[in-house]
Amino acid sequence: MTALLAVLSLILIAIIVVQLGKVSELARKIRGEEEMQLMVNRRNGALSLLFLIVFLAATIASGLYYKNWFLGFGPHASASQHGGALDNMFAVTLFFTGIVFVLTHIALFYFAWRYQGRRGGKAEFLSHNNRLEVVWTLIPAVVMTFLVIKGLDAWNEVMADVSPEEEYIEIEATGMQFAWLLRYPGPDGKLGARDYKKISASNPLGQDWTDTKNHDDIHPTEIVLPVGKKVRVRITSRDVLHNFYLPHFRVKMDAVPGMPTYFVFTPSKTTEEYRQELKNYDEYNVPIDPDDPESLLKWEAFDYELACAELCGKGHFSMKRLVKIVPEAEYQDWLSKQQSYYESTIKGTDDDPFKSETDAISEAAPEEVEDLQEEAAE
Amino acid sequence: MANVATPVTTTPKYDEDLLIEEYGYDDHFHEHHEGDKYQANFITTYIFSQDHKIIAKQFLITGMFWAIVGALMSLVFRLQLGFPEESLAWLKPVLGKWIVVNDAGVGTLAPEFYYALVTMHGTILVFFVLTAGLSGTFSNLLIPLQIGARDMASPFLNMLSYWFFFLASVVMFFSLFLNTGPFAGGWTAYPPLSALPQASSGSGAGMTLWVVSLVFFVVSVLLGGINYITTVLNLRTKGMSMWRMPLTIWSFFITAIIGLLSFPVLVSAFFLVVFDRELNTSFFLNEIFINNQALDYAGGSPVLYQHLFWFFGHPEVYIIILPAMGMVSEVLSVHSRKPIFGYKAMVFSILAIAFLSFIVWAHHMFMSGVNPFISNFFVVFTLIIAVPSAVKVFNWIATLYGGNIRFNAASLFGIGFVSMFISGGLTGIFLGNSAIDIQLHDTYFVVAHFHIVMGVAAFFGMFAGIYNWFPKMYGRFMNDTLGKIHFWGTLVGAYAVFWPMHYLGMAGVPRRYYSFDNFETFSHFAGLNQFITIAAIVTFGFQILFVINFFYSIWYGKKMTTRNPWGASTLEWTTPIKTGHGNWPGKVPTVQRWAYDYGKDGKEYIPQIVPAQEGETNVH
Numbered sequence: 001m002t003a004l005l006a007v008l009s010l011i012l013i014a015i016i017v018v019q020l021g022k023v024s025e026l027a028r029k030i031r032g033e034e035e036m037q038l039m040v041n042r043r044n045g046a047l048s049l050l051f052l053i054v055f056l057a058a059t060i061a062s063g064l065y066y067k068n069w070f071l072g073f074g075p076h077a078s079a080s081q082h083g084g085a086l087d088n089m090f091a092v093t094l095f096f097t098g099i100v101f102v103l104t105h106i107a108l109f110y111f112a113w114r115y116q117g118r119r120g121g122k123a124e125f126l127s128h129n130n131r132l133e134v135v136w137t138l139i140p141a142v143v144m145t146f147l148v149i150k151g152l153d154a155w156n157e158v159m160a161d162v163s164p165e166e167e168y169i170e171i172e173a174t175g176m177q178f179a180w181l182l183r184y185p186g187p188d189g190k191l192g193a194r195d196y197k198k199i200s201a202s203n204p205l206g207q208d209w210t211d212t213k214n215h216d217d218i219h220p221t222e223i224v225l226p227v228g229k230k231v232r233v234r235i236t237s238r239d240v241l242h243n244f245y246l247p248h249f250r251v252k253m254d255a256v257p258g259m260p261t262y263f264v265f266t267p268s269k270t271t272e273e274y275r276q277e278l279k280n281y282d283e284y285n286v287p288i289d290p291d292d293p294e295s296l297l298k299w300e301a302f303d304y305e306l307a308c309a310e311l312c313g314k315g316h317f318s319m320k321r322l323v324k325i326v327p328e329a330e331y332q333d334w335l336s337k338q339q340s341y342y343e344s345t346i347k348g349t350d351d352d353p354f355k356s357e358t359d360a361i362s363e364a365a366p367e368e369v370e371d372l373q374e375e376a377a378e
Numbered sequence: 379m380a381n382v383a384t385p386v387t388t389t390p391k392y393d394e395d396l397l398i399e400e401y402g403y404d405d406h407f408h409e410h411h412e413g414d415k416y417q418a419n420f421i422t423t424y425i426f427s428q429d430h431k432i433i434a435k436q437f438l439i440t441g442m443f444w445a446i447v448g449a450l451m452s453l454v455f456r457l458q459l460g461f462p463e464e465s466l467a468w469l470k471p472v473l474g475k476w477i478v479v480n481d482a483g484v485g486t487l488a489p490e491f492y493y494a495l496v497t498m499h500g501t502i503l504v505f506f507v508l509t510a511g512l513s514g515t516f517s518n519l520l521i522p523l524q525i526g527a528r529d530m531a532s533p534f535l536n537m538l539s540y541w542f543f544f545l546a547s548v549v550m551f552f553s554l555f556l557n558t559g560p561f562a563g564g565w566t567a568y569p570p571l572s573a574l575p576q577a578s579s580g581s582g583a584g585m586t587l588w589v590v591s592l593v594f595f596v597v598s599v600l601l602g603g604i605n606y607i608t609t610v611l612n613l614r615t616k617g618m619s620m621w622r623m624p625l626t627i628w629s630f631f632i633t634a635i636i637g638l639l640s641f642p643v644l645v646s647a648f649f650l651v652v653f654d655r656e657l658n659t660s661f662f663l664n665e666i667f668i669n670n671q672a673l674d675y676a677g678g679s680p681v682l683y684q685h686l687f688w689f690f691g692h693p694e695v696y697i698i699i700l701p702a703m704g705m706v707s708e709v710l711s712v713h714s715r716k717p718i719f720g721y722k723a724m725v726f727s728i729l730a731i732a733f734l735s736f737i738v739w740a741h742h743m744f745m746s747g748v749n750p751f752i753s754n755f756f757v758v759f760t761l762i763i764a765v766p767s768a769v770k771v772f773n774w775i776a777t778l779y780g781g782n783i784r785f786n787a788a789s790l791f792g793i794g795f796v797s798m799f800i801s802g803g804l805t806g807i808f809l810g811n812s813a814i815d816i817q818l819h820d821t822y823f824v825v826a827h828f829h830i831v832m833g834v835a836a837f838f839g840m841f842a843g844i845y846n847w848f849p850k851m852y853g854r855f856m857n858d859t860l861g862k863i864h865f866w867g868t869l870v871g872a873y874a875v876f877w878p879m880h881y882l883g884m885a886g887v888p889r890r891y892y893s894f895d896n897f898e899t900f901s902h903f904a905g906l907n908q909f910i911t912i913a914a915i916v917t918f919g920f921q922i923l924f925v926i927n928f929f930y931s932i933w934y935g936k937k938m939t940t941r942n943p944w945g946a947s948t949l950e951w952t953t954p955i956k957t958g959h960g961n962w963p964g965k966v967p968t969v970q971r972w973a974y975d976y977g978k979d980g981k982e983y984i985p986q987i988v989p990a991q992e993g994e995t996n997v998h
Binding site: 002003013014017018024025044045047051058059066070085094096100101108109115116117122123124125127136141148155156158159176196197201238239241250252253254257258259261309310315317318 | 468471488489490493564571574577578663664667668670672676678679681714715716717719720721722723746747750751753754757758761762764765768771772773774776778779780781784785786790793796797800801804805807808811812813814816817819820821857858859860866869870873877878884885886888891892894896897898899900902922923926927930936974976977978996
């Protein structure tokens with residue numbers, strides 16, 4: 001029934017459209033071809049002008065309305081040290097392209113209106129002007145040169161890898177369908193070796209447990225980092241392409257199976273500082289749950305997020321981890337409370353290559369218990 | 379200004395038959411093709427036709443079919459994005475198991491099918507509509523007609539070109555109905571997602587059919603391209619020097635060369651993916667653990683595929699936009715009754731863009747793990763493209779300046795094209811600068827950019843071409859009032875759809891997300907997403923207007939009464955209203971001048987077949 005109605009309404013629309021067309025052709029016949037064309041020119045010339053005004057007004061008004069979402073403005077300010085350079089680059093480009101956008105659109109639609117075909121109108125024979133061509137080749141060339149130099153300056157600085165003598169924290173993020181696996185190096189500051197063939201349910205990263213550098217490695221469920229410390233993220237993938245994306249930190253890099261990539265950045269604002277900034281914006285002063293006025297306000301509940309930005313399958317949109325930036329002391333405190341994955345899950349199991357040593361200890365243990373029990377009995 | 383304008387006083391009448399008889403060149407075509415076997419019956423005339431005009435129509439109508447399918451797909455996934463809470467259960471009769479209905483009766487699109495729709499939308503629009511439907515249609519229609527040729531250099535290859543496209547279409551269409559769904563790994567088909575059947579449900583049979591279809595498609599493009607190049611180089615009529623060719627021909631010619639150089643690279647990438655899939659080679663795969671299993675692939679690199687793909691993929695966007703540019707140049711010039719401004723600058727900018735298009739591919743890969751140092755070169759070359767593009771824009775605007783513009787659907791779409799190309803081109807300057815791309819890569823800013831600059835703009839060029847040359851194709855006019863409504867609706871609608879996506883992108887919202895609820899950062903735009911969806915539905919409505927107008931006009935449109943309704947100077951309008959096989963009934967016209975003598979020496983226009991007059995100025 002609904003299908004029939006849909007088909008009928010489609011047919012109805014088609015009939016209306018066709019009739020509309022017929023009416024317009026009749027009008028053309030009655031008024032005469034030339035008169036009609038002049039009227040069309042007047043109307044569409046006027047519409048061009050109208051469109052120009054409305055379009056520019058709409059783009060500027062909507063830009064102002066959404067200005068909080070422009071890079072480097074409003075609540076979405078960058079939370080990393082390099083982010084400012086990118087946001088600045090964006091603003092500079094917006095300045096130049098904005099001018100070109102407005103001027104060319106004014107010229108385009110103003111000329112369309114101004115040079116609409118008129119009664120007895122004549123077009124000028126203007127075929128070329130080499131001096132003009134040179135001028136409007138050089139101007140964009142100069143602007144582009146400026147943008148390229150400025151852009152590459154920022155790019156090479158942002159993308160530079162750490163130098164060995166520098167002090168930095170190395171962490172690792174591994175993409176899989178559909179989650180991010182995180183790894184911290186532990187007290188030794190070194191990530192242990194991995195082999196994808198060793199991956200199993202109990203060893204999600206394929207860590208080689210004979211490599212003792214692995215024994216203190218931590219598998220946290222969220223990224224916690226100290227503010228103001230350089231971080232090098234080692235980015236890898238277990239299966240397909242993923243992309244390590246931290247929108248607030250202006251960080252984005254593909255995770256490629258078999259080819260570790262990296263991104264170096266320095267968080268510049270703690271989560272708490274960022275929350276305080278968000279407090280100033282109305283849209284963050286509403287409860288997170290619209291049905292529950294008692295729930296936390298959005299700025300109070302805010303957390304940095306890690307997302308995936310490279311299509312990786314049906315769960316691509318759900319690969320989230322929270323990111324927390326804290327003061328150094330709090331970070332050290334958090335770090336000291338983390339238990340290494342080896343300690344918590346691997347040690348003493350069949351997967352542990354050092355099991356025989358641990359077994360020796362655990363075999364000794366029951367006797368000690370007995371001793372204790374005997375002592376207690378006496 | 380270099381050329382002094384003279385007042386136009388006369389609207390001249392030319393007798394084309396007489397001019398061709400007097401100055402034309404007798405190639406005895408019709409003596410050889412008496413009772414032409416190629417036009418003997420219905421099948422050879424309309425189905426397996428070797429006539430370039432019929433093949434053009436076949437490309438156009440197949441392209442239109444795919445455009446509708448592709449647009450409908452986008453509406454379905456836009457509904458999911460704009461109204462995730464609303465039930466899509468009413469789509470169950472069409473989409474079946476891909477609509478998951480919960481206990482409360484609320485139906486949602488299955489995520490894997492959302493990705494399949496996104497992938498198919500991209501594949502269909504880029505390849506089937508904007509490559510075959512645009513370049514295939516108008517290269518076929520206009521190259522022989524505008525250079526004064528009887529047909530393509532090889533009519534048989536031309537026919538094959540269409541039928542390989544048809545075959546590709548059938549295979550792709552069939553893949554939509556697979557039990558496991560069509561391919562769902564994005565139109566770029568990056569491995570390992572595309573190479574491993576276990577990586578997603580569409581990566582099995584769906585990907586197999588996808589790749590088979592596209593290999594057929596590339597065969598079609600190459601057969602067409604070789605033909606276009608050969609025809610332009612060898613079959614130009616007497617007097618049609620390269621510098622007298624209309625800009626349409628220049629753009630089709632350069633497009634075909636780009637296609638010939640880039641599509642084979644795509645096929646090689648596809649073959650290597652197939653080897654990885656079927657023969658366990660490791661071109662693109664390395665150290666993969668998936669579905670609880672460590673695979674034996676070692677030593678390959680997914681980044682290698684991206685290099686091969688984008689070595690094709692970037693030229694491809696110019697394969698799409700150059701024909702549109704050529705047609706817009708022609709349409710703007712004809713309807714403002716002025717020569718195209720800076721003809722040679724326009725040709726040189728096409729050549730510059732074509733050359734640069736081959737050395738910018740890695741700007742799609744700034745964030746893919748390639749050495750950041752390499753990106754420096756690609757940033758430089760990418761932003762250089764802005765220069766010839768700007769030159770083209772300024773020349774189009776200067777073409778309108780001082781004109782006597784005849785407003786109709788064709789010229790309006792030409793003007794709209796320039797607006798879209800400016801808007802979309804300028805955002806390319808953001809994305810081409812790798813530093814800004816760190817944040818904007820794979821966000822909705824990119825979606826906004828490429829939809830405006832190569833999606834909407836190319837469609838506008840195509841619409842300008844269809845409205846302008848419809849009379850040449852069918853001997854009738856499309857209704858122009860409906861055409862103008864179609865234009866204004868589409869102009870406003872397309873901006874309403876894609877402009878807001880810039881704001882989403884600036885806020886960091888990633889593309890290809892089925893739902894934005896998981897992330898606080900991306901969840902601020904429910905209202906904007908609804909607006910975009912509604913705008914998309916309305917804009918689609920205006921396209922229905924076009925489709926009705928198109929098919930109605932084929933049979934019932936206003937008939938052509940004169941053979942040159944626009945007062946254009948190019949050769950296609952010297953053919954009879956009913957243009958038969960061989961295009962000209964007698965001799966082939968010879969060309970005496972360039973294609974843009976509008977408003978010169980007091981004449982509104984001078985066709986290319988009119989010899990230079992005594993005392994004439996500026997003879998090109």
